[in-house]
Amino acid sequence: MFQRTNILLLTVAALAPLVAAMGPNGDNNLLVPWAAAAGCSVSYLLYDALLKRSLRPTFLSIQVLAQVSSMNTQNAATELPSLIPQMKRIPMEQISNIQESGDLLWEGSTKGETLETGWFVAGKRTKSMVVHVGEQQQIQVFAPKAAWATPKDTSISKLLSAKKSCSVVQDLHDRLAWQEFLKDSLSSTSSETKLKPGRYRFVYRETVNVEEYIGMIAQKRGLTKLRFAKDSILVLEEDGQCYMEDYFRLYGIFPMNTHNTGEWSQEKAVWDKNQVRFGWKGIFGRTKEMEVVTKILRESPWDLKPCSFDDDREGVLFYRHRAGWLIWEKVG
Numbered sequence: 001m002f003q004r005t006n007i008l009l010l011t012v013a014a015l016a017p018l019v020a021a022m023g024p025n026g027d028n029n030l031l032v033p034w035a036a037a038a039g040c041s042v043s044y045l046l047y048d049a050l051l052k053r054s055l056r057p058t059f060l061s062i063q064v065l066a067q068v069s070s071m072n073t074q075n076a077a078t079e080l081p082s083l084i085p086q087m088k089r090i091p092m093e094q095i096s097n098i099q100e101s102g103d104l105l106w107e108g109s110t111k112g113e114t115l116e117t118g119w120f121v122a123g124k125r126t127k128s129m130v131v132h133v134g135e136q137q138q139i140q141v142f143a144p145k146a147a148w149a150t151p152k153d154t155s156i157s158k159l160l161s162a163k164k165s166c167s168v169v170q171d172l173h174d175r176l177a178w179q180e181f182l183k184d185s186l187s188s189t190s191s192e193t194k195l196k197p198g199r200y201r202f203v204y205r206e207t208v209n210v211e212e213y214i215g216m217i218a219q220k221r222g223l224t225k226l227r228f229a230k231d232s233i234l235v236l237e238e239d240g241q242c243y244m245e246d247y248f249r250l251y252g253i254f255p256m257n258t259h260n261t262g263e264w265s266q267e268k269a270v271w272d273k274n275q276v277r278f279g280w281k282g283i284f285g286r287t288k289e290m291e292v293v294t295k296i297l298r299e300s301p302w303d304l305k306p307c308s309f310d311d312d313r314e315g316v317l318f319y320r321h322r323a324g325w326l327i328w329e330k331v332g
Contacts, residue, residue, distance in 0.1 A: 061123030068106035087120035157311035199332035
């Protein structure tokens with residue numbers, strides 16, 4: 001949510017060229033359309049800059065949470081030191097009782113890096129992660145209880161129903177709920193649940209990188225080179241074939257889809273081809289096989305595991321190389 005100052009800046013940026021073109025007598029009518037266009041352009045660029053600036057604290061907070069709550073927290077000791085310098089230092093008068101009032105999510109030590117000691121915060125207001133770097137370079141990550149004080153329904157069924165197309169899970173409550181669901185599903189040893197053929201849509205992944213940041217910007221209609229057009233789709237066929245489709249738009253206009261094909265079993269999916277389609281179908285489209293990506297996919301099969309949500313909807317867990325676990329919901 002933009003502050004009033006930002007809204008005022010956008011209004012001034014949009015109106016200034018128009019007022020200048022009209023002149024003191026209001027007789028420069030030929031310049032008015034061009035000035036209006038210039039005002040809109042300047043206003044949008046300013047909006048984009050303010051939007052990206054406002055989203056960075058939230059993006060940083062979910063990056064920190066992803067490192068300390070993922071299924072593989074071993075990377076936290078190497079990844080957190082690069083995130084801590086981006087955080088804001090907490091003044092001494094504001095750090096009293098943090099340990100008593102906050103939940104310790106992770107602690108460890110840096111690996112060969114020397115960090116500035118003290119208390120730091122990533123996020124906005126109470127929706128934030130707090131990090132402490134001690135004298136011996138010990139790192140502690142807290143989720144302040146103030147951030148979780150408001151009761152909220154984070155049942156997986158409700159999160160699924162509220163999931164909008166191409167949306168990034170930004171709320172810290174929701175991400176922790178998804179991580180808890182992922183942990184419980186992976187620890188389940190039931191052999192009765194079988195992965196079923198069908199069509200699945202992507203809903204969540206545990207890792208956070210620049211793709212999430214781009215998605216956050218796109219949700220607010222900011223300027224990005226690449227954005228998702230709709231949710232990725234995974235199809236498991238009855239005959240053991242499978243394919244996965246990602247849908248993008250270059251600059252929000254030109255279609256660019258990636259298409260993986262392969263074979264699946266109850267435990268793994270092995271991909272044998274990756275293709276990228278540029279443009280629209282027909283004479284305006286072009287399909288190219290990405291040989292380097294295909295080679296990487298062939299060498300790195302993806303683990304599969306069936307799961308079920310709390311309202312009996314079915315899904316699949318997908319371990320993707322370098323992207324951690326992904327959760328998909330069965331939609332057909």
